[in-house]
Amino acid sequence: MSRATPMAPEERRQAIIDATLPLLLARGTEMSTREIAQAAGIAEGTIFRAFETKQDLIHATIHTALMPDAAITRIAQLPEGQALNDRVAAILDVLREEIHRTRSLFAHFARPSGQPAAGPPTRPPFGGIRPPFNPHETKTRLNTAVAAALQPYSGELAVSTAFATNLLSALAFASSFTLTEDEPTISSEELSDVVLHGIAKGDS
Known part of the structure; x- marks a missing residue:
């Protein structure tokens, strides 16, 4: 009977981070390393060989959760040969979902465990730990992916891909906010049409 191949150090770190995130969202920084070890299926001491x-570990978990890697992968995997309208709508879909995901994570992370949803926090978020996060790095990486996805369509654009990227971002x-609760949600397809054809009807 062959033994399972041991994980490489980086794989082990990532496995621990993946097990920590649900606990961090549910329990905040009050979770114990014993709980993390049980969730990851490892000995508690293994955590301290990786972190x-x-x-x-909390720093690494928050940083990883806020990184846009999945969104970047989705943009890179958009099918070739899409019409420009479809490509722009697909990019907007990914960007809007990433904004929603990141905002939801911040709402979880910034609310100390046991803190009610309403009212100001009574103690520092993250258990007083300041997580490492560079929003400029995240925006730059996302913009690079979007610009690459638009590059094959540069001949169809009246502006540079850099300008188009910033506009879509x-x-x-902006479309992730609503002014009123009953305001209808605008689809990415509708936004794509506005971006490419303006707000006027027909040739007016």
């Missing part, structure tokens, strides 16, 4: 402290962000 120096529990705080280091701003539009995705």
Whole structure:
């Protein structure tokens, strides 16, 4: 009977991070390393061979959760040969979902465990731990992926791919807010049509 191949150090770190995130969202920083070890299916001491402290693990978990890797992969895997309207709508879909995901994570992370949904926090978020997060890095990586996805269509655009990328990013962000609860949701297809053809009807 052959033994399972041991995980490489980076794979082990990632497995621990993956097990930590649900606990962090549910329990906040009050979760114990014993709970993390049980969730990851490892000995508690293994955590401290991958991370120096529990705080280091929390830092790494928050940082990984806020990174846009999945969104970047989705953009890179958009099918070739899409019509420009479809490509822009697909990009907007990914950007809007990423904004929603990130905002939801911030709402979880910034609310200390046991804190009611309403009212100001009574103690520092993250258990007083300041997570490492560079929004400029995240935006740059996403914009690079979007620009690459638009590059094959540069001949159909009246502006540079860089300008189009910034426009789609701003539009995705702006459309993630609603002024009233009964305001209808605008689809990415509708936004794509507005971006490419304007707000006027027909040739007017």
